[in-house]
Amino acid sequence: MTASTGAAGAGFLEMWRDLRPIGRNRDSGGYRRYAWTAADADCRAWFRAQAESRGLTYELDRNGNQWAWLGDPDAGDAVVTGSHLDSVPDGGAFDGPLGVVSSFAALDELRHRGAEFTKPLAITNFGDEEGARFGLACVGSRLTSGVLTPEQAHALTDADGVSLPQAMERAGYDPETIGPDHDRLARIGAFIELHVEQGRALDLSGDAVGIASSIWPHGRWRFDFRGEANHAGTTRLVDRRDPMLSYAETVLAARREARLAGAVATFGKIAVEPNGVNAIPSLVRGWLDSRAADQQALDDTVTAIEKAARAYADEHGIEVSLTRESFTPVVEFDHALRDELARILGTDQELKVPVLGTGAGHDAGILASSIPTAMLFVRNPTGVSHSPAESAAEDDCLAGVHALADVLEGLACT
Numbered sequence: 422m423t424a425s426t427g428a429a430g431a432g433f434l435e436m437w438r439d440l441r442p443i444g445r446n447r448d449s450g451g452y453r454r455y456a457w458t459a460a461d462a463d464c465r466a467w468f469r470a471q472a473e474s475r476g477l478t479y480e481l482d483r484n485g486n487q488w489a490w491l492g493d494p495d496a497g498d499a500v501v502t503g504s505h506l507d508s509v510p511d512g513g514a515f516d517g518p519l520g521v522v523s524s525f526a527a528l529d530e531l532r533h534r535g536a537e538f539t540k541p542l543a544i545t546n547f548g549d550e551e552g553a554r555f556g557l558a559c560v561g562s563r564l565t566s567g568v569l570t571p572e573q574a575h576a577l578t579d580a581d582g583v584s585l586p587q588a589m590e591r592a593g594y595d596p597e598t599i600g601p602d603h604d605r606l607a608r609i610g611a612f613i614e615l616h617v618e619q620g621r622a623l624d625l626s627g628d629a630v631g632i633a634s635s636i637w638p639h640g641r642w643r644f645d646f647r648g649e650a651n652h653a654g655t656t657r658l659v660d661r662r663d664p665m666l667s668y669a670e671t672v673l674a675a676r677r678e679a680r681l682a683g684a685v686a687t688f689g690k691i692a693v694e695p696n697g698v699n700a701i702p703s704l705v706r707g708w709l710d711s712r713a714a715d716q717q718a719l720d721d722t723v724t725a726i727e728k729a730a731r732a733y734a735d736e737h738g739i740e741v742s743l744t745r746e747s748f749t750p751v752v753e754f755d756h757a758l759r760d761e762l763a764r765i766l767g768t769d770q771e772l773k774v775p776v777l778g779t780g781a782g783h784d785a786g787i788l789a790s791s792i793p794t795a796m797l798f799v800r801n802p803t804g805v806s807h808s809p810a811e812s813a814a815e816d817d818c819l820a821g822v823h824a825l826a827d828v829l830e831g832l833a834c835t
């Protein structure tokens with residue numbers, strides 16, 4: 422992003438500049454801000470500094486989520502906004518940080534307007550939204566809302582065998598405190614998450630900002646294909662039990678079945694043992710991410726992929742097992758809150774806001790089962806996300822800040 426206009430714009434750009442180098446890989450240009458790593462700690466320090474420089478009360482909750490409060494949290498009916506600062510492997514700059522930076526910038530804008538708050542306001546950074554390290558997305562908001570139990574969280578491990586509690590401990594946090602935080606959620610009247618759009622609906626409609634209607638049901642499944650390790654040069658083709666073959670055919674089946682069901686299905690992560698160029702693998706572990714607009718289409722897709730995987734495994738003398746590692750049902754954002762956002766934003770003649778669904782998961786989607794939540798999307802001109810090429814124009818980001826400020830003013834001010 423380059424030069425800017427207005428008070429909110431200057432603050433936005435300054436925050437963006439500060440955050441930009443943290444966790445950025447020089448070679449790929451992408452972000453590697455994984456939960457409980459040094460990059461994550463730097464993002465958290467940045468959040469805390471932003472909160473304190475604005476005179477907000479900083480809080481760290483029992484699940485490692487960060488909060489910056491204006492007003493008394495115990496007054497109840499708080500309006501909360503925010504997103505996350507962690508990233509997928511080689512993620513873009515906007516997925517998550519745009520929501521957090523825009524939240525602080527929107528507060529600056531409201532102060533500039535002289536807005537008087539009648540409700541407490543908080544800005545949040547939810548921990549481990551992407552699940553890049555421990556495989557489960559939205560760990561912070563899942564724990565807080567009780568969707569994930571402490572026992573389940575304690576069992577999570579990263580690729581090096583480090584457990585979530587160990588990682589938290591090494592980062593200076595107490596893993597023994599994690600668990601549901603219903604009292605905290607009870608203080609909240611509305612949660613609004615602003616996010617870069619991860620698709621091209623706004624680009625196609627010609628709008629800078631949109632409102633979310635729903636999130637598709639989605640999940641992650643681990644396929645373990647087990648065969649027999651052997652020499653790549655001396656083992657006759659007919660004697661091999663090569664799990665890579667069954668895996669490769671399953672990837673093609675996933676594409677085919679998703680197309681037939683109108684869903685999406687992706688094998689984006691794979692682990693191979695022993696992982697040697699000259700060895701037939703003994704194990705190929707592939708992670709399937711699948712999503713669809715409705716539950717039936719998702720079920721049909723995953724069932725068909727599993728059936729194909731079992732048939733291919735039989736053919737090659739392979740054992741295959743399937744583990745559902747996470748699942749999030751369809752989320753319909755609170756209709757009353759969504760209508761309220763549309764009303765607030767619709768009063769500005771220049772801003773017509775489309776309402777759109779998304780295939781991407783968000784903390785707002787997890788929290789929607791506990792509190793009224795809504796989302797604002799900011800146009801992404803290419804639709805590319807979870808990639809260093811993710812982008813949003815500066816003017817659109819500032820339109821997002823303006824829209825968020827309007828929404829917070831409408832919900833939390835007289």
Ligand code: GLV
Nearest residue numbers: 551558780781782
């Ligand atoms: C998170 O961004 C997801 O949709 O997986």
Ligand code: MN
Nearest residue numbers: 509516551807
């Ligand atoms: Mn993401």
Ligand code: MN
Nearest residue numbers: 516517550616
């Ligand atoms: Mn995100």
